Each structure stands twice: as C-alpha cells, then as structure tokens.
Amino acid sequence: MRSNSMFAYNLSLALKSFKQAPSLYFLVILTLSIGVGLLCANLALVNSMTSDPIPEKSGQLFHVSMNTWPNDQPQAEPFHILRYREAMKISSSDIPKNSAVFYASGVYARDSASTSLKRFDSSVRATTPGFFALTNAPFAYGSGFAKSSGMEVVIGNELNQKIFAGENSVGKVLELDGELLTIVGVLKPWHLRPLFYHATEGRAFNLTDDIYAPLETSIDLGWSIHARSSSTVSYQGVKFTRDRNVFYLQAWVELENSAQQQAFQYYLDNYSQSLKDAGEHPLAILNELRDVNAWLLEQNIVDQNVLAFTFASVLFLCVCVFNASSLLLSRFHSAKFEVGLRRAIGASNKDMLVQGITESALLGIVAGLLSLLLSWFFLKLSIKFLPDLENLAVLDPKLLMLGMALALVTAIASALYPLYRANRYTISAELK
Amino acid sequence: MLKMNNISRIYQNDTIQTHALRDFSLNVKAGEFVAVTGPSGSGKSTFLNVAGLLDHFDGGQYELDGVSVQGLKDDELSRLRNEKLGFIFQNYNLIPDYSIFDNVDMPLRYRGFSARERKRRVEEALEKVGLASRLKYLPSQLSGGQQQRVAIARALAGEPKILLADEPTGNLDSLMARQVMEILHDLNKDGATIIMVTHDPDQAREVSRNVQVIDGQLADFKIYAPLDRTAGNTGKSVSISAAVEEEMADA
Numbered sequence: 123m124r125s126n127s128m129f130a131y132n133l134s135l136a137l138k139s140f141k142q143a144p145s146l147y148f149l150v151i152l153t154l155s156i157g158v159g160l161l162c163a164n165l166a167l168v169n170s171m172t173s174d175p176i177p178e179k180s181g182q183l184f185h186v187s188m189n190t191w192p193n194d195q196p197q198a199e200p201f202h203i204l205r206y207r208e209a210m211k212i213s214s215s216d217i218p219k220n221s222a223v224f225y226a227s228g229v230y231a232r233d234s235a236s237t238s239l240k241r242f243d244s245s246v247r248a249t250t251p252g253f254f255a256l257t258n259a260p261f262a263y264g265s266g267f268a269k270s271s272g273m274e275v276v277i278g279n280e281l282n283q284k285i286f287a288g289e290n291s292v293g294k295v296l297e298l299d300g301e302l303l304t305i306v307g308v309l310k311p312w313h314l315r316p317l318f319y320h321a322t323e324g325r326a327f328n329l330t331d332d333i334y335a336p337l338e339t340s341i342d343l344g345w346s347i348h349a350r351s352s353s354t355v356s357y358q359g360v361k362f363t364r365d366r367n368v369f370y371l372q373a374w375v376e377l378e379n380s381a382q383q384q385a386f387q388y389y390l391d392n393y394s395q396s397l398k399d400a401g402e403h404p405l406a407i408l409n410e411l412r413d414v415n416a417w418l419l420e421q422n423i424v425d426q427n428v429l430a431f432t433f434a435s436v437l438f439l440c441v442c443v444f445n446a447s448s449l450l451l452s453r454f455h456s457a458k459f460e461v462g463l464r465r466a467i468g469a470s471n472k473d474m475l476v477q478g479i480t481e482s483a484l485l486g487i488v489a490g491l492l493s494l495l496l497s498w499f500f501l502k503l504s505i506k507f508l509p510d511l512e513n514l515a516v517l518d519p520k521l522l523m524l525g526m527a528l529a530l531v532t533a534i535a536s537a538l539y540p541l542y543r544a545n546r547y548t549i550s551a552e553l554k
Numbered sequence: 555m556l557k558m559n560n561i562s563r564i565y566q567n568d569t570i571q572t573h574a575l576r577d578f579s580l581n582v583k584a585g586e587f588v589a590v591t592g593p594s595g596s597g598k599s600t601f602l603n604v605a606g607l608l609d610h611f612d613g614g615q616y617e618l619d620g621v622s623v624q625g626l627k628d629d630e631l632s633r634l635r636n637e638k639l640g641f642i643f644q645n646y647n648l649i650p651d652y653s654i655f656d657n658v659d660m661p662l663r664y665r666g667f668s669a670r671e672r673k674r675r676v677e678e679a680l681e682k683v684g685l686a687s688r689l690k691y692l693p694s695q696l697s698g699g700q701q702q703r704v705a706i707a708r709a710l711a712g713e714p715k716i717l718l719a720d721e722p723t724g725n726l727d728s729l730m731a732r733q734v735m736e737i738l739h740d741l742n743k744d745g746a747t748i749i750m751v752t753h754d755p756d757q758a759r760e761v762s763r764n765v766q767v768i769d770g771q772l773a774d775f776k777i778y779a780p781l782d783r784t785a786g787n788t789g790k791s792v793s794i795s796a797a798v799e800e801e802m803a804d805a
C-alpha cells in the first residue's frame with residue numbers, strides 16, 4: 123500500500139521535475155539516446171553477423187572440404203570447392219539425410235508470356251534437388267524439383283514480385299538467357315543471415331538467390347560459374363567441367379547424429395584413399411566436415427571494422443553517460459533546497475534515493491524509445507553509404523529489448539553520482 | 555520530552571574550528587513553551603537544528619521523547635523527524651510551485667497514510683492556522699504571514715510532539731508576527747511543546763520559559779522573566795538565583 127502510493131507520488135514528482143527543467147532533461151535524454159542508439163545500431167550489425175541462420179539444425183548441416191587437388195601445389199588446403207566427380211560421390215551417398223552440391227551462376231530472366239522485353243539480372247543457384255530440404259527453404263507455392271536435370275526452376279519471392287507481382291506463378295514459363303524453363307515452386311521471403319550455404323568470397327551477407335535450377339541442366343546450358351573456381355587445366359565453359367580438374371562446386375550434407383557423421387567421414391576418407399591408391403591424390407588425405415556455426419566462424423565473416431566501430435561506440439556511450447551525469451549533477455544541485463526540505467520533514471535517504479531512481483528510470487524509458495528510433499535511423503543512414511549492409515541492418519526484438527535495457531541502465535547510472543552527492547548535504551545547510 | 559546533556563557541535567573548516575555548541579545541557583518538559591534568545595552567532599540555530607535532528611552533534615547525549623538518538627540510523631532519524639517533530643523556519647521554506655495543499659501534504663506522504671487521511675489532516679491543519687480556504691493557492695499568492703502559517707500547518711499536519719521554530723516571525727511585520735504568535739500560543743494551550751528561537755524580548759516575555767544561549771552554552775541566568783499571559787504583560791521578574799537553580803535542576 124505504502125510502496126504503491128509512494129511510487130505514484132514519486133512518478134508525479136518526476137513529471138513535475140521534468141516540467142521545471144524541460145530543456146535540461148531534453149538534453150539528458152538526447153545525449154543518452156544518441157549514445158545508446160549508436161551502440162544498438164552497431165550491435166544490430168554484429169548480431170546479424172554472429173547469429174545462427176538456421177538454429178533448428180545448424181548442428182546437423184555440414185560443409186564438406188576435401189583435399190583432392192591433383193598436384194602438390196594447392197592454393198589452400200583443404201579446398202572448400204570440389205570437382206564434379208567428388209560432388210557426385212557426395213551426392214550419391216545415402217548416409218546423409220539430405221545433401222546438396224551447387225554452384226552460383228546468373229542469368230537474365232523474363233516472363234516468356236509477357237509482351238515486355240524487360241529482363242531481370244538474376245542470381246542462380248545451380249543445385250541438386252536436396253538443397254531445398256537441407257536448407258528448409260520455405261515454399262509459398264509448389265515445391266522443389268525432384269531431379270538434377272530438367273527444364274524446371276524454383277524462384278525466390280523477390281523475383282516473383284518483380285515478374286509476376288507476387289502471384290502464384292507455378293506453371294508459368296521463364297525465359298532464362300534464351301532458354302525456356304517452367305516454374306515448379308515459389309519461395310516465401312527467405313532471409314538467411316548469414317547466407318550460410320555460400321559464406322565464402324565475401325558473400326555471407328548476400329540475399330538468398332533469385333533462381334534455383336537443376337545442377338545438370340545448368341551445366342548443360344553452360345550457365346557460367348559466378349564464384350570462385352580453380353583448375354589445373356584450361357576448359358571452355360562449365361559444360362566441359364564434368365571430367366576435368368575444375369574445382370567449383372560446394373557441398374553440404376545433413377547428418378543427424380554422430381554415427382552418421384562418422385560413417386560419412388569414413389565414406390569420404392575411403393573415397394580419398396581409393397584416389398590415392400590410383401595415384402590421383404598427391405596430398406595428404408584431409409576431408410573436413412564443419413557444421414554451420416563452425417564453418418561461419420572459420421570464414422571470419424564478422425567484419426573487423428564493424429567490431430572496431432562497436433568498441434568505439436561503447437566508449438562514446440560512456441562519454442554520453444558522463445555528460446548526462448554532469449547535467450543531472452547541476453540539476454540536483456539546484457534542487458538542493460527541495461532535497462533538504464524533504465529530508466527535514468522526514469524523508470529518509472532511501473526515500474530520496476528511490477525518488478531519484480524513479481525519475482531516472484522514467485528518463486531511461488523515454489531515452490530508450492528515442493534511442494530505438496535513432497538506431498533505426500542510423501542503420502538506414504549506414505545503408506545509404508554502405509549498401510552492402512542492407513541485409514545486415516536489422517533490429518530484431520532481442521535488440522529492441524537490449525536497447526531499452528541499456529537506456530534504463532545508463533540513465534540510472536548517470537543519476538547515481540548526482541544522487542549520492544545530493545544526499546550527502548547537511549540537511550540544515552539549505553534551510554534558514 | 556527533550557533532554558540534552560553536554561551536547562557539543564563543532565564546525566570544522568580548513569583552518570578554523572568553531573564550537574557552535576559546547577557542554578550544552580537542557581531539559582524541556584511536555585507542554586512547555588520555551589523561548590531561546592541570545593546574541594547573533596551564539597548557537598541558537600545550531601541548537602535548534604540539533605534538537606530537530608537536522609544536524610548531527612559531536613558529543614553528549616540527546617534523548618527525544620524517551621528515545622536516545624545517538625547511534626540511530628538515517629531511516630530511524632528520518633522517522634523521528636517525520637513523526638515527532640515539526641519544524642518552522644524563518645524563511646517559511648515552502649516549495650514555490652506546489653499548491654498550499656501539496657506543501658502541507660508533503661510530510662504526510664512519507665507516512666503511508668491513505669489519501670483520505672492525508673486530506674483530513676491537511677484540512678484540519680490549515681483550519682487551525684485559518685487558511686482552510688486557500689488549498690489551491692500557490693505560496694507566492696499569499697502574504698508572508700500567511701505563508702508562515704502554511705509552514706506551521708505543514709509542521710502540524712503530522713501531529714508532532716514538539717514544534718521547533720527558528721525565528722518564525724523574523725521576516726514578518728508586527729501585525730503578522732502577532733497572528734503567528736497567537737497561533738503558537740493556541741497550539742501550546744492545546745498541549746504542544748514548543749521551542750522557539752526569537753530576537754524579540756516581548757515574544758520571549760510572553761512564554762512560559764526563557765533560556766539564553768551565549769557562545770554555544772546555556773547562559774546561567776535569564777534576562778527575561780516569564781509572564782503570566784492571562785494577567786497581561788506586567789509580570790514580575792524572577793530572581794536570578796532562582797532561575798539558575800531551575801536551569802541546573804533541568805540539566
């Protein structure tokens with residue numbers, strides 16, 4: 123009862139206090155919210171960079187690296203890209219629940235039935251059909267293709283918006299670089315942060331692809347490789363890669379338990395050994411399975427600049443707290459008389475402390491709301507200057523909570539020293 | 555009611571020590587109206603602040619309404635201030651942007667009373683000082699005398715055992731001072747114990763007991779003899795030795 127009415131009283135005192143010195147409190151709120159907002163914006167970037175894109179099974183999806191470079195001067199070991207023959211070896215194993223081997227490509231796409239000749243530059247994932255189940259790709263309409271060859275595609279939400287205004291386009295025919303392929307599935311908006319299935323070559327924060335096409339068909343159509351590839355031989359286009367030493371395919375497998383993992387590791391090692399026996403594996407056998415988070419960690423996808431900037435914004439927030447604190451100090455100094463009077467008529471130090479903390483908590487809530495607005499604004503601004511950040515600059519609910527909590531804590535921290543000072547005055551000093 | 559024994563209060567500056575109170579002993583009984591006089595700088599306010607628990611003291615014993623105050627914690631002292639003491643200042647010390655009601659209500663807020671009880675007490679206290687009709691006014695809309703009466707109402711609202719007043723009429727003209735004094739006398743008649751610092755010999759003369767502070771100590775004689783108010787202002791002085799004896803007995 124008492125604490126309840128005391129809380130209401132303290133709230134009303136805080137509001138009175140804001141009314142008495144609105145510009146000072148405005149400055150305090152602005153100072154804190156800029157500091158918190160900036161930090162939150164940075165944390166949003168870090169959060170996107172470090173988050174788990176597929177938490178429901180990130181521990182069961184493994185990237186496959188092998189060491190099958192055919193001479194003893196590899197550019198890296200083991201290799202994250204594989205030859206067609208290793209990719210097929212992986213695809214044909216029935217140990218994994220799902221597997222996907224793919225390469226990145228790109229085509230110009232248009233609706234074959236449209237009178238408009240406008241074509242859209244579209245990214246392509248040329249993949250085996252296991253990709254959809256492995257990545258939990260969310261379908262809005264239709265489904266994935268069932269085989270690695272066939273004139274069929276799945277398209278992403280964005281391309282579907284652009285070409286078909288978001289309608290169900292299953293059954294429609296796309297003209298892709300002059301070839302006609304039928305749409306069998308349309309995905310929902312699909313955000314993978316980071317884009318774990320292609321985290322190399324600085325692509326970890328790219329958007330998901332526009333078009334998913336069967337691997338063999340893509341190779342047959344000669345859709346070129348839009349990512350890193352390495353070879354020991356010259357070749358004329360992707361059509362001729364199947365039986366050559368061209369490394370360009372990435373492979374993922376879904377292994378549900380450690381028994382499957384071991385079995386698959388054994389399967390790979392066995393294969394490598396057979397190559398070695400045939401004199402085709404000059405390097406040491408080194409086949410690595412990395413789960414999603416280990417793989418992302420190994421790719422160092424967290425931008426060092428962003429980390430440095432986050433650190434700087436922590437320091438900046440400290441400066442903001444000092445600033446707010448000195449503003450509040452002057453405020454509490456001018457309220458010395460009232461503090462003295464309240465103490466004289468029976469308020470305890472604790473009462474005054476609770477009153478001050480109520481006031482600063484209220485301050486913190488307002489600063490928190492403003493700081494969320496500001497961090498949203500900072501993110502928009504940073505996208506303007508660095509469009510690459512687009513897919514990263516997201517404020518998820520966790521961050522909104524963190525922003526509010528930070529504002530609250532900093533507001534109270536700012537008030538602590540002034541409060542301590544105010545409560546140490548001799549009560550009678552201001553009262554004559 | 556109030557018992558001080560060898561109280562000392564030393565102000566320590568960088569270079570100088572001021573003994574504002576030294577070996578200060580005083581005993582005030584329930585229902586007494588004590589006027590404290592003495593030269594400027596002699597320690598009257600210091601005494602009153604110590605008595606009102608607004609200031610600490612450096613030595614001696616102080617017992618307030620049976621409670622020994624040395625060694626009490628802050629919240630216990632605050633509670634004593636809130637429940638047993640009412641303080642009236644020379645400068646009224648009202649909060650300028652609070653209404654009269656809110657000013658008088660302030661000490662009650664720290665008491666945990668219901669809104670209803672607070673309202674009753676505020677109205678009753680303002681009634682006693684004749685300002686029941688000015689609840690919504692701001693202090694600046696009242697005369698000095700009225701403001702001081704609001705301050706008295708604030709001191710009264712908690713129904714304290716002792717009222718402490720430091721030159722309550724110091725800022726008032728004689729007419730307004732008179733009104734304030736009448737209120738204090740009425741309260742005393744109703745049983746309140748009052749200790750008042752004053753520079754006005756006439757005010758001192760009309761109360762039941764006089765003490766004088768000189769150089770931080772209770773002077774061992776009285777200048778003013780208490781008068782019987784009902785008999786008009788023509789009382790006879792008490793012999794110095796009698797006054798001394800009485801003071802010694804109190805201490």
Ligand SMILES: Nc1ncnc2c1ncn2[C@@H]1O[C@H](COP(=O)(O)OP(=O)(O)OP(=O)(O)O)[C@@H](O)[C@H]1O
Pocket residue numbers: 565566567572573574592593594595596597598599600601
């Ligand atoms: N905060 C302080 N710091 C240092 N010295 C002080 C302080 N307050 C009072 N004093 C000194 O203590 C002594 C007593 O002061 P006090 O205010 O009690 O006098 P007073 O009797 O109330 O005087 P007046 O009649 O002028 O109000 C004075 O010498 C004064 O200078």
Ligand SMILES: [Mg+2]
Pocket residue numbers: 598599600720
């Ligand atoms: Mg004084």
